[in-house]
Amino acid sequence: MENSKTKIVLGVIGADCHAVGNKILNYAFTAAGCEVINLGVLVSQEEFVNAAIETNAKAILVASLYGHGEIDCRGLRDRCQEAGLGDILLYLGGNLVVGKADFTLVKKKFMDMGYDKVYAPGTLPDEVIDDLKNDLSKRGILM
Amino acid sequence: MKNVLLIDFGSTYTKITAVDVDREEILGTARGVTTVETDITEGLNQALKVLFSQTGKLAFDKVLGCSSAAGGLKMVAIGLVSELTAEAAKRAALGAGAKVLGVYCGELSEYEIAEIADLKADIILLAGGTDGGNKEVILHNAQMLATLHQDVPMVVAGNKSVAPQIVKILSTEMSEVEHTENVMPKLNELNILPARETIRNVFLKRIVQAKGLDKANKMVDRMVMPTPAAVLKAAELLSKGTDSEQGLGDIMVVDIGGATTDVYSIAKGNPTNATVYMHGLPEPFAKRTVEGDLGMRYSAVALLKASGAKMIADYAKASESAVNAYIEKVEGDIDYLPQTEEEAGIEIAMGKTCTRLSAERHAGYLETYSTPCGMTQVQTGKDLTEVKVVIGTGGVIINNAEPEAILQGIEFDSANPLTLKPKNPEYLIDSQYIMASMGLLSEEYPDAALRMMKKYIIRGNQSWT
């Protein structure tokens, strides 16, 4: 039944229009058995949060490709908390900062903002799907 | 010869239109005072007397009515997120012809329940959660609504997974609980027609009687719907046409009243520029919005607050102090009519301002994101720039000497190019006030109703065809 699938919210945050990776992730997660609520590109933090509330999603997958990730992504965890989504899983990937920075530092910066997983540029969907399965099963949810 | 009588029980006047459906002609129109407090047929009989004095005694094969008497259809809409299911619920209620007294989102508190109890809605629409999505909040809200201790008819249009539970909870306290499809089955997917239909059925089954409109039943075959729903229906028909008769394509309708301004658009409203991204909730093809702070009498002071005196004064080519003085006058004396040329000018300017502001709120808008590779534009709401026909209906517009001047407020403003209002519309006037009637007539005779609108809704002095 369509409605009993685990729901995840997917989108590209901020004023970012890079649409290709989003389509690939949508395809990969749908094939893996999730119901993907794909918000597409140009998605505000508020829209991510609202979508997760209405659909009762278990995870939000945020992409940022154009280099303004730091500004766009800050505060999303607080908003989730504010909206009663609490510790919903937040995953982040894409090209989070401009240029080639040391990824361990980049990762730490975004983990400190409250994201559960932060992925390096060019990460393939399979890795992310495995992580999501694990994280959900720790919470007693089968994907 | 097949005669049909169409009745609009308005808040003040009972307006009747007699038509010959075979010849597609209006036999006559008349009005009486709405007498819902005593017996609604008194005012109707008064109107009939006036009618028959013009036409001679007529027999009717069918009598259909719509009503906005006794406060209209008053509703409260409840959803989960304000921009999502609460907005969808509000749009469903407006589309059903309701006056929306309040929109609530999230978990209802006891304070809000007290507020809702005070609003004394005729129907409450309860939504929340996509299908298979959030259940907790709508369940909580159903439980809270059960503590209203009012037997309000309920329409449930939320997450389908918990619909049976919701109905059970509400049925312990309320005698009329109808459930229908979710107003938002999937995120950002608007599905308001089933809720609209259910609201209309509840209106017919319960509200007509509760408001004493059923007394009309001895004279009226069917009380079909709330008046704004009839106007929406007429507008939709006029736009889309029927299998055998072409419609006019995308249209807008404006109806200014003493307290509110209604705007209708019948148009998809997709971007007219292919490079523009769409954003936000999809729009209903037939959309109605109501502005409670834009009106000519009860809302005159609110209008002034929304527009500022300058906008009205500029349109009227009058001084701001003259505008302020006039508005004070009409707010104190709602039956006041303009006595001087300057007052008439201010009256038109007020109407134009109502049109402008209500259209700005109704229409979609663009936002521009600048990126190093150029500008990206994002559209929220409907792009109405290509709407070619704007119709004015309702007493304020059709009784004015310059109805087109009032409607011109709808026009695209190059000083505010991001608001997507019609760029080059033609103005038509429903001078005999038949739109609501034709919405009623279209229930049974859509082709005749459409052709009669084309014939009687006029451009200047010529008919459309």
Ligand code: B12
């Ligand atoms: C195509 C492209 C564009 C197109 C986009 C067309 C479109 N609508 O999609 C256009 C020309 C519009 C464009 C514009 C811009 N672009 Co550009 N663009 C690219 C380019 C060449 C390819 C992007 C792409 O589609 N890749 C293919 C997909 C499949 O890969 P992906 O997006 O990286 O996604 C994969 C992974 O990263 C991962 N992933 C992605 N998101 C997420 C999210 C999660 C949660 C997870 C787990 C994983 C994950 O999974 C995906 C599948 O494997 C890249 C360079 C590159 N080779 O990556 C630059 C690039 C992304 N663009 C860049 C820039 C700067 C811009 C502009 C700001 C200005 C410019 N220089 O043109 C504008 C911004 C416009 C805007 N407002 O968004 C930079 C970003 C710099 C940075 N972050 O450090 C890049 C890296 C080029 C560069 N080296 O300078 N761009």
